[in-house]
Amino acid sequence: MSKPVMEVEALSKSFRLPGRTVRALQDINLQVAAGVVTGLIGPDGAGKTTLMRLAAGLLLPDNGTIRVLGQDVASESLAVQSQIGYMPQRFGLYEDLSVQENLDLYADLQNVPPANRRERYDELLNMTGLGKFTRRLAGQLSGGMKQKLGLACTLVRSPRLLLLDEPTVGVDPLSRRELWSIVYRLVEQEGMSVLLSTAYLDEAERCAEVILLHQGEVVGHDRPAAFSEPLRGRSVRVRQADILPRRLQARLAKLPDVFDATVQGQAVRLVMQHAEPPKLDADDLSGAYCEAVSPRFEDGFIDLLRDSGSLQRVLRPVPHEVTPGDAISVSGLTRRFGDFVAVRDVSFAVAAGEVFGLLGANGAGKTTTLRMLCGLLPVSGGEVSVAGVDLRRAPAAARARIGYMSQKFSLYGNLTVQQNLEFFSRAYGLRGARRRERMAWALDDLDLEGFVGAASGDLPLGYKQRLALACALMHEPDILFLDEPTSGVDPLARREFWSHINALADAGVAVLVTTHFMEEAEYCDRLAIMAEGELLALGTPAEVKVRSLGSAGSDASMEAAFIALIEDGEAA
Missing domain, CATH: 3.40.50.300 (P-loop containing nucleotide triphosphate hydrolases)
Structure with missing residues (x-):
C-alpha cells in the first residue's frame, strides 16, 4: 500500500x-x-x-x-x-x-x-x-x-x-x-x-x-x-396528502423516537432511535403512511452528532396579523446596469406565511432581485409592492416592514454580540422596555447568551448566522428576505435555521430566501428559478420537477430538476 x-x-x-x-x-x-x-x-x-x-x-x-x-x-x-x-x-x-x-x-x-x-x-x-x-x-x-x-x-x-x-x-x-x-x-x-x-x-x-x-x-x-450501515432498518419515508411537506416535517419531528426529520420531495425522511416505524396514530397524522428506505451517509453523520446540543432552542415569534393581499407583488421587474440587463421582466407574488425560494445559477440575478425588493437598489422598470407599499414611491415605509439577512456576514465584527443587538434595535426605533424585551428574546431564543461579550467577528459561522438573523428580526418584520443564509454552515446548523424559518412562516411572516442547497428548496412552499436575469420556472417544488423532468420526475431530486432546467435554458 x-x-x-x-x-x-x-x-x-x-x-x-x-x-x-x-x-x-x-x-x-x-x-x-x-x-x-x-x-x-x-x-x-x-x-x-x-x-x-x-x-x-x-x-x-x-x-x-x-x-x-x-x-x-x-x-x-x-x-x-x-x-x-x-x-x-x-x-x-x-x-x-x-x-x-x-x-x-x-x-x-x-x-x-x-x-x-x-x-x-x-x-x-x-x-x-x-x-x-x-x-x-x-x-x-x-x-x-x-x-x-x-x-x-x-x-x-x-x-x-x-x-x-x-x-x-x-x-x-x-x-x-x-x-x-x-x-x-x-x-x-x-x-x-x-x-x-x-x-x-x-x-x-x-x-x-x-x-x-x-x-x-x-x-x-x-x-x-x-457511517450509514449501522442505521439500516432505522430510516423511513413518510407521506401525507394535502399538507405542506415542511409542516408535516414539523409534526413528525415531535414524535417519540424520532431524532432526525428532513423534507425529501413530497415526503419527510425520518431516522428513528430504534428499528421500529413511527407511531402515526395522532389526529393530525391521519392518512399518513410510511415506507422503509436505505440509510444514507447524512443519517450516520447526524446520528454521531445528535448529542452536540444543536436544535435545543425553538424560535418563538409573535404571531403576525395577516392582511388581505400579497405580502410581495412583483410585475415586470427589471434592473439595468448601463447596457447590461441583470434582471429582465420578472413577475411573481409571495403571500403572508409563505416560504418562497428564489433559485438560480451564480450570476442569474437572484441577489439583484432581492436587493431591489429590499429597497437597496433602485428599480429600472416594472411594479413592486412590498407589505402593501409601492416600493418605487415610498421605499422608507416599505423598509420599516422588512428584515434582511445578506449573503455575507454584514454585522460589525469589532462590536460584541450585545453591542450589535443594541445598535440594530436602536436603528429600528426600539426604545426602553421594548428594546430590552427584544434583546432578551434574541439572546434566549437564538441561544446567544454565552457569547454576549464576544466580538461578533470571532464567532463560529453558525453563531454569526444566528446573530444576523436576530438583528434582522429585532423589529418583528412582516417580511423576511434571506440571501443564501446557510452558505457554508454545517447540516446541524442548517436544520436549526430551517426550524426557525418554519416557525416564522407559521406565525404569518412572508419569507423569501435564495439558496444553493437544493435540499433546502424542498422546504419552500413555492419556487422561482432564474437564469441570466429571466424567470425559467415558477411553482411548487413538485410542479417545477415535473416541468423539467416530466411526470416521472416528481420524486427526483431538486438538484436534478435544477440542472435540467438550466441546461435546457442554455440550449434554447
Missing part, C-alpha cells in the same frame, strides 16, 4: 481570544491516504480549517506532529509548501486583474518556469472552461467561475497533495458538479491526493474516505458507507 500523504500524531492547537481560550484541535491522530479524495467534515468550529492550515504550514501546533509527504511541517514548512497546493475558503483572487493576469501572478509566486507555463495554462483553462474568458476581470466573474479560477491558480504548479477548504461553498449545483469533475480528473490523470473539506454531505459521500471532526476531536474515520 502507498505511504499516507499526511500523518498526524497527538496534534493539538488552541487560540487565545479576549476572555477565553478556544481549543481548535485536541490530541488528534489520523492518516490521509495517497491517490484518493479524502473528505473532511464536521460542524462549525470543529477544527477543519485549523487542520488545513496546519497541514499547509501556515500555523504551528501547540503539541504533537503533522507530517506531509514524509516531512515534518513544523520544521520543513517551505519544503512542504513547494509540493502542495492549498485553496482556502476565501481564495485571494485579484479582482482588478484579468483571468490571464491572475494565472501569471500565481505562476510568478510559485516560481513556475516561463517555458512550462503555456502548456499548463492551456490544460487548466480547458479543464475549468475559462478559455473564453482570459481577458475578463476576475471581479466580473460569477461565483462559480471565481472558484474555478481560484482552483486553476492553485494548480499552476502541479502539486502532489491538494488541500481544498470548502471549495464549493456559495456556488450553484451546476458549478459544483463541474468542480468535482475537475477534482476527479486530477486524481485519475495526475495521481494527485486530495484532502477536501465540505459542508455538503452528498459531496462527502463521493469521497474514498471521510474524516469527521467534532469539537476538535476525530469522531469517525472510515469509508462513507461505514
